[in-house]
Amino acid sequence: MLKTQVQELEANKVALTVEVEKEKVNAAYASFYNRAARSVKIPGFRQGKIPKAVLVKFIGPEAVREQIEEELVQEVYPQAIKETRLHPVSRFELEESNLQENEPFTFKAVFEVRPKLGDFNYKGYTAQVQREIVDDESVKKVLTQVREQQSKTETVEDGVLSVDDYFSAKVEISHEGQIDEELSDEKAAHKLMEGDKLFAPCLGMKVGETRTWEHKVEGESEANSKYFGKTLDYKVTLNRISRPTLPELNDEFAKSVGDFESLAALEAKVKEDLEERSSYDAEERAFEEILTQIIKDYQFDVPESMVQSTIDFFIQGLDKRWRQFGTTIQDYLRNSGKDVNEFRETFRERAVRQTKTMLLIDAIGNKENIDVSDADYREEIEKRAKEYNMPVEKLLSTLAENDGEENVRFSLRSQKIRDFMLKNNQINYDMVNEADFNKEETEA
Numbered sequence: 316m317l318k319t320q321v322q323e324l325e326a327n328k329v330a331l332t333v334e335v336e337k338e339k340v341n342a343a344y345a346s347f348y349n350r351a352a353r354s355v356k357i358p359g360f361r362q363g364k365i366p367k368a369v370l371v372k373f374i375g376p377e378a379v380r381e382q383i384e385e386e387l388v389q390e391v392y393p394q395a396i397k398e399t400r401l402h403p404v405s406r407f408e409l410e411e412s413n414l415q416e417n418e419p420f421t422f423k424a425v426f427e428v429r430p431k432l433g434d435f436n437y438k439g440y441t442a443q444v445q446r447e448i449v450d451d452e453s454v455k456k457v458l459t460q461v462r463e464q465q466s467k468t469e470t471v472e473d474g475v476l477s478v479d480d481y482f483s484a485k486v487e488i489s490h491e492g493q494i495d496e497e498l499s500d501e502k503a504a505h506k507l508m509e510g511d512k513l514f515a516p517c518l519g520m521k522v523g524e525t526r527t528w529e530h531k532v533e534g535e536s537e538a539n540s541k542y543f544g545k546t547l548d549y550k551v552t553l554n555r556i557s558r559p560t561l562p563e564l565n566d567e568f569a570k571s572v573g574d575f576e577s578l579a580a581l582e583a584k585v586k587e588d589l590e591e592r593s594s595y596d597a598e599e600r601a602f603e604e605i606l607t608q609i610i611k612d613y614q615f616d617v618p619e620s621m622v623q624s625t626i627d628f629f630i631q632g633l634d635k636r637w638r639q640f641g642t643t644i645q646d647y648l649r650n651s652g653k654d655v656n657e658f659r660e661t662f663r664e665r666a667v668r669q670t671k672t673m674l675l676i677d678a679i680g681n682k683e684n685i686d687v688s689d690a691d692y693r694e695e696i697e698k699r700a701k702e703y704n705m706p707v708e709k710l711l712s713t714l715a716e717n718d719g720e721e722n723v724r725f726s727l728r729s730q731k732i733r734d735f736m737l738k739n740n741q742i743n744y745d746m747v748n749e750a751d752f753n754k755e756e757t758e759a
Contacts, residue, residue: 319395327430327618330410333395335387335420343383344416384414388422402429405620427618432678435613438739442604446597446744449589453749457585461572462561471556476520481506483555484517489548498547502554517551525552539642539650601742602733610671617670625666626659680732687727692720695727 318334352365357373360366371379388409396403407424414420447453468481476482482505488498507514516528527550532542562568569581634644648658679685696714700707714720 317391317395317398319399321399321401324425326616327404328425328427329401330423330425331395331399331401331407332411332421332423333391335391337417337419339391340387340414340420341417343387347379347383347386380414384412384420384422387414387420388412388424392424403427404429404618404624427620429621430615430617430674432613432615432674435609435675435678437605437609437675437679437736439741440605440608441741441743442601442608443743443745444597444600444604445747447593448746448748449586449593450748453589454582454585456749457589458564458582459561462564462568463559465568465572466559466561468557468559471522471558474521474556474558476507476517476553476556477558478507478509478518479559481557481559482517482553483557485552485554487550489550490542490545495547514551516549517553520551520553522553522556525550527551539637539646541650543650597744598733598737598742601740601744602736605736605740606672606675609675610668613675615671615674617667617674621670622663622666623659625670626662629662629666630659676729676732679736680728683732683735685728685731685735687724687731691727692724695723 316336320332322330322332324330348367348370351370351374353363355365355370355373356362357365357369360369365373392407403426405427407426409422410425411421411423413422471480484503484505486500486503488495505514507517512534513530516526520526527548529546530549531546532540533544537543562571564578566577569575569578572581573584575581575584630644637643637647644658647653648655696710697707700710703710714723
């Protein structure tokens with residue numbers, strides 16, 4: 316039987332004092348000596364028959380005490396946390412310990428805990444957000460993208476390089492007269508895009524033609540380059556031009572891209588999906604706006620360990636994306652001259668906001684008794700199984716093996732809380748066309 320006492324030290328930090336009964340302490344000592352006697356080799360003694368006094372002298376009394384203390388704390392700490400219903404968000408620091416054989420063992424663990432949010436208002440707010448209008452132009456744009464995905468390329472025998480053409484070229488890149496073999500490529504393959512600053516000088520080239528130009532490495536996307544702030548010399552010889560040919564937009568095309576009887580059916584489905592996305596995106600912005608207002612009105616502190624964990628999450632995601640483009644955070648730090656701590660601090664404001672948001676959403680769910688039933692979970696799995704074209708039981712098994720059920724339930728609960736918030740607050744939508752909507756997004 317454990318005896319526990321909780322002392323609040325400061326906001327979101329506690330000291331947990333735990334007393335372990337003498338019998339458990341003696342059992343821990345006996346277990347340690349038995350294991351040590353079987354594993355330690357001491358000249359003149361048979362393994363398993365080494366006296367306790369000899370073991371203590373051989374191992375060292377302080378080492379014995381430290382090992383048993385660690386084992387006891389690791390065993391009883393989770394039990395004490397469960398009994399006191401605390402929610403640690405950091406590792407504990409052991410500040411006091413008085414372990415002795417034949418005596419009760421008392422230790423004090425200090426750690427940060429999840430904040431207990433008091434009463435706060437989360438209903439009756441008003442959010443004014445934009446929602447993109449879905450019109451014929453929106454549908455046409457998507458269909459064009461689908462046509463491009465289904466396009467076939469044909470070699471241009473006699474013509475010039477145009478926007479949206481694919482081309483193969485020998486690219487020679489040098490700096491101060493020295494060719495950089497790593498950047499250069501004998502058979503580089505590219506697509507000439509509208510606004511392509513790097514290869515814009517290639518526009519209008521013919522096969523076999525060579526052009527040279529200078530390029531100053533200064534864009535944000537080039538910040539990690541070893542040539543940042545310097546000028547590179549480009550020499551490009553065009554080897555081949557390929558031009559995509561789009562399929563005709565008709566009933567046959569609709570049948571080729573999916574289970575559609577006609578072009579009209581495909582257009583209807585595209586519009587339906589765009590409407591759904593437009594609605595969802597607008598609701599997400601409304602939800603974020605409501606949360607912003609709640610955070611502004613309800614001030615509370617978050618544990619530093621939670622902020623740091625969120626920063627870790629951000630950086631891990633960023634590093635994963637950067638690695639896809641052949642660079643790393645270490646490369647960025649080396650080229651920018653920033654140290655790790657300075658870099659991490661740039662995420663603090665966003666991490667505090669994200670942590671507060673998570674805590675508020677969870678608290679709202681608890682106050683409103685919002686939960687995910689087994690029926691809810693099953694319905695979601697059946698929906699996903701249909702989308703993945705996978706048997707339901709196989710998906711259930713896969714999720715169970717990879718601890719995926721918890722993530723699915725978390726996602727469903729978050730969605731329920733979001734829907735509750737949208738229903739219990741006033742949401743006003745400004746309907747705008749795609750151009751104005753994208754303009755606002757870019758400025759933001």
